[in-house]
Amino acid sequence: MAATSLMVSLLFAAAAVCGAGGASTALDEVCGVLGGYYVTPEACASALCHDPASPCRAARDKAAVAALAARLAAANATAARDSVAAAAASAAEPAGLRACLQLYTGAAAALEWAAGSAAAGRYPGAREVLQAAQYVPAGCDGVAAGAAVPAENGGFDAMATVAHAVLASLSKGY
Numbered sequence: 001m002a003a004t005s006l007m008v009s010l011l012f013a014a015a016a017v018c019g020a021g022g023a024s025t026a027l028d029e030v031c032g033v034l035g036g037y038y039v040t041p042e043a044c045a046s047a048l049c050h051d052p053a054s055p056c057r058a059a060r061d062k063a064a065v066a067a068l069a070a071r072l073a074a075a076n077a078t079a080a081r082d083s084v085a086a087a088a089a090s091a092a093e094p095a096g097l098r099a100c101l102q103l104y105t106g107a108a109a110a111l112e113w114a115a116g117s118a119a120a121g122r123y124p125g126a127r128e129v130l131q132a133a134q135y136v137p138a139g140c141d142g143v144a145a146g147a148a149v150p151a152e153n154g155g156f157d158a159m160a161t162v163a164h165a166v167l168a169s170l171s172k173g174y
């Protein structure tokens with residue numbers, strides 16, 4: 001009994017300290033529970049706040065964080081697609097990079113749709129698009145067949161993993 005009330009007081013004290021900090025944002029809240037997807041809070045915040053222009057800390061609730069994650073994933077895929085297109089255009093043996101480009105072209109279009117869907121609060125479908133997008137970087141490395149895939153491929157890997165985890169964690173039970 002005494003131990004229990006001590007625990008309770010400690011919990012309240014901890015809650016008071018956290019509350020007093022005032023630093024907890026919707027981003028911290030969402031990024032803090034992605035361990036089941038092997039995404040650390042740091043990796044999550046780093047992906048969503050990577051661009052200094054990203055309004056990551058201003059996201060007012062979980063839905064806004066999900067919309068931001070999907071939007072950033074779409075923009076990131078589009079940038080990666082453009083890099084792969086440029087690499088394919090200047091490659092001596094472009095067949096592998098062209099196959100990679102097809103993966104990104106499809107993913108970028110699907111992610112644009114997913115970003116609109118997530119912004120409207122509709123996660124089913126968007127979540128699956130993000131899930132599939134996670135396989136694009138490894139797929140590109142495979143189909144490129146030894147050609148040098150641009151570094152943006154690795155960047156998109158990080159972004160897709162985080163964005164999928166954010167949407168999946170929010171849409172549980174839908």
Ligand SMILES: *[C@@H]1O[C@H](CO)[C@@H](O)[C@H](O)[C@H]1NC(C)=O
Nearest residue numbers: 047050076079155156158159
């Ligand atoms: C995509 O996102 C990742 C993770 O934040 C970042 O490292 C990378 O630079 C981004 N790529 C582009 C082209 O913006």
